[in-house]
Amino acid sequence: MINLQAKALTIAQMKEAEARSNELGVSYAQLMENAGSACTAKIKELFPKLSTSSVVILCGKGNNGGDGLVIARKLENSAADITCIFCCGEPGTELSQKVYQQAAAISSIQFLDAKKEPMLCHFCLNQADLIIDCIFGTGFHGEVQGSAQPMIGTANKADAVRIAVDIPSGMNGDDGSCSISVFRADHTLALGALKPAHLLEDTQSVCGKIHTLDIGMPSEALEDSSSVKLLKWENLPALLPKRDPNANKGDFGKLLILAGRSGMGGAAMMATLSALRCGCGLTTLAAASSVINACFPHLMEAVTLSLAETKDGAVSSESLTLLSEHLSSSTAAVIGCGLGHDEHTEKLVRSLVKETQTPLVIDADGINCLAGDINIVQTAKAPIILTPHPKEFSRICGKSVAEIEADREQAASQFAQQYSVHLVLKGHATVIALPDGTVYQNTTGNAGMAKGGSGDVLAGMIGSFLAQGIASEKAACLAVCLHGACGDRCAQRLSEYGILARDLIQEIPLLLRELEQNR
The missing domain is CATH 3.40.1190.20 (Ribokinase)
Structure with missing residues (x-):
């Protein structure tokens, strides 16, 4: 069998891989920290003008929002100003609350609530040079509702570069079905592995250019959880036999x-x-x-x-x-x-x-x-x-x-x-x-x-x-x-x-x- 490390994981398989990583010593908290670090490095690569730019991070109340808060903390010394908008209320999971406390300790990061301060949130989005989407995760289904809906609408119309973390909010990670109010990204940063939706032809216009980021998951966790192996250009040299000069x-x-x-x-x-x-x-x-x-x-x-x-x-x-x-x-x-x-x-x-x-x-x-x-x-x-x-x-x-x-x-x-x-x-x-x-x-x-x-x-x-x-x-x-x-x-x-x-x-x-x- 061809040895490929890149995998496509369904939502269920990704959860299994995360649990397996936790058992192997890479905790959920460490995975979130790793994800934030990997995203920050890729964002700096994709958007080199951070030092003179305004960055808005749209955060959900779950661990996806937690990824956004880690990114905010790690971008703090690189961007001109950073605003985190809570689109569904303040963080609600133990992990996201912990990273919120860490980010809140940095005075230069501004935090806004989309429900309580909608006009200010819309203003910040319209002025942004870079918008990072961390609202919903891969398991989203149905229609975007509540205060997240107008935030995504304004983000899509803004004259800014848009980057989605893991999956554009409003898209299901397995089947690629999209809400009417789906976030439309220029780049999508897939965490740990690609998801099935990333590979569908119909989703390319929503995901933009897709980048798979290593977030430190043990290879055994990915190997045990994957059912589909991905072929990439970098896999090919090993498949091409050497030719005998004689x-x-x-x-x-x-x-x-x-x-x-x-x-x-x-x-x-x-x-x-x-x-x-x-x-x-x-x-x-x-x-x-x-x-x-x-x-x-x-x-x-x-x-x-x-x-x-x-x-x-x-x-x-x-x-x-x-x-x-x-x-x-x-x-x-x-x-x-x-x-x-x-x-x-x-x-x-x-x-x-x-x-x-x-x-x-x-x-x-x-x-x-x-x-x-x-x-x-x-x-x-x-x-x-x-x-x-x-x-x-x-x-x-x-x-x-x-x-x-x-x-x-x-x-x-x-x-x-x-x-x-x-x-x-x-x-x-x-x-x-x-x-x-x-x-x-x-x-x-x-x-x-x-x-x-x-x-x-x-x-x-x-x-x-x-x-x-x-x-x-x-x-x-x-x-x-x-x-x-x-x-x-x-x-x-x-x-x-x-x-x-x-x-x-x-x-x-x-x-x-x-x-x-x-x-």
Whole structure:
């Protein structure tokens, strides 16, 4: 299993981790102090003009408000002036009362009550340069009410940088549901670990840029409490094997790509080019003859295998024997990119799944060809990685897209365990589920990658790493996270609007070089 320290924790799991930390000697009070210190350091980094700035901290009556009071105390010597606004009354928990007493001993910090002094509170918010939100925690649900509501409303309209601690107030940490009056942050400081809501596409406009802060929780506490492991760029160097300087092309695998039909040659070409860029020793594109003729001038480094085609431009099932022969000498195969779905391709894909002993990556139309009887994957003689988007996954798992999207991790994990496959459920925060129940969630990538061809690039990348002898789990994780990082690099250079799938391929070798340097 890949060793990842970054975790995504649900509300219940976070409470469990805090309790476990307390048992291991890091008390709740120390965690609050650590959280305040970590937030203060990050705030100074994000907002370097503190010495000439007015800071307002919105505090709730619970321990979230206590975090804000610790931040106020630790920022005292750095900011021009600090105001703490109690949005729901004075601190009500033992911990928050204790840190309130410590902060109140500092004469330069101003304390206001939103219910008793609303006009003064609104004035301070409108004059603030930085607003820090510590009202509600991750377990919030429903609608913001009482005096907190107008405070959040004014904060959202203020000409200030807004930072939320752990989760924007008014958002539920598990499902991302938001109150109408949710705090809209420019930055969110996730304490200890990311929460599920941080990873949802719909919440990005509320959370802003998300930063995960170490608050000193023992690694055992996080390990025991987490169910989903996060893939980050910094995890990748350990997944990329070193290459033997005395090796030859035969040592880096042979990949067969069965892809493309008339009108879909681009999918075949992008899968092939991305596989080549990921270091496979020998890559062969097997496609309908018309596709090979169209792609050949652009694939100088690849071998091509021209297959008989139907009158509709699809690969004919008559090619099964030839494909089986080539698969037997391959170390991995990718099936499905732009392949099309008819009786011929369905017969081909099903036969290859049942007969081959070569590890397979099955994508797009390859998955559609299996949808009529997905149980066939359980008869496979070799490992299988399925790479569906939600609609394709819906066809093979029997759930609606809405049901899948409501809990992507659970849906993917159940399927992977039931059918003994590695499942890459594509989309925002792509999920990788393993047959043993392990679930990874990717943190790289952006909406600019939501364009035709991106999935073909990913399939080629996974196949290339798999062909080189990298285990299915690591091949999938490495490719998915690298693929997203390529998209992020393209967005910086080209904007999210301007990214094309071919641009991702150009970034692959540049980012692989960075991984080699950081290994």
